[in-house]
Amino acid sequence: MPAISRLALVLTVAVLGLPAAAAPGDTLATVRSAAGAVKVVEVAAGLETPWSLAFLPDGRMLVTERPGRMRIVSPDGQVSAPVAGVPAVHARSQAGLLDVVLGPDFARDRRIYFSYAEPTPGGARTAVARAVLDADGLRLTGVERLFAQNEDPGGGAHWGSRLVFGRDGTLFVTLGDRYSYRDQAQDLGSHLGKVVRIAADGSVPPDNPFVGRAGAMPEIWSYGHRNVQGAALHPQSGALWTHEHGPQGGDEVNLTLAGRNYGWPVITYGREYITGFRIGEGSARADVEPPLTQWTPSIAPSGMAFYTGDAFPQWRGSLFVGALRGSMLVRLSLDGNRIAGEERLLRELGQRIRDVRQGPDGLLYLLDESDGHILRLEPGG
Known part of the structure; x- marks a missing residue:
């Protein structure tokens, strides 16, 4: 495309807020925010249903695609061929290859950790594996499955699958309720609808809250979750924060503490999809942790990060949440553990973040x- 034509296209996009057929490095739009004007720049294109991104030490990015591929993306936007050695995934509906993070000692051992929908004879389940990444050779070696849910129902919804390493080197894994099995979220004998915590080798940390409790899965950290697709450590406290999808209403942000019940499906702000009836017995109960905030109607949150950088000083300390149904980026300003305000960004683009x-x-x-x-x-x- 001639330079003048490309410039005209980019300017049109910036004014109208439309997605562009642009090249890496192009500005797709300039949008307003409380921090002033913000440029939205295309880094790379051509990915198929990308789900997660992790930065390598040399500036390249490791990206998962839900159909079952990993790719390396260079800082200038070049997308590699698929990385070899990824295990088979159950790629159906919301299922597939999901989150990826670098191990705590990646600089030494080159290990990555990833979650995926593992096919089984009975259906599929959320699983976590680790492997050694050869980023130049585009291959994984030494793949080890470390964890899998203890139930493997059919269906393609609610896999959870965010991975976060705690400051002590343990790994938090979020697990969905698999949609049609929501009552299991309250059952400590099931991994469905839970956040679990494992050691980096897959073993159970001895200080997990339900270790030694009869009838409880020892990996469980917290329970009563629907479908957690956002998780991050608070940069000051190191505490785990998560967000999860509600049904019709009741998307939640939670401070996710050891041994606590987060209510689903007994205590919730959500409603049934077909009938619109309230789900459960109400939105509060003494033994259930209340959300820090909730969205009704739903925005379908996915992905989450605390901002600690210098590029946007006014955003420092904010929590950012992607929105699928809402087609936007949400900035939550914080006062300690209190949500003090909300700003909705990038609605002009209409993209599923x-x-x-x-x-x-x-x-x-x-x-x-x-x-x-x-x-x-x-x-x-």
């Missing part, structure tokens, strides 16, 4: 599930 990460450059990176883009937010000048 699947993942949110802060890059090593202090900028925010987004996975756009709609068009297979990696996007970067920069100060607009």
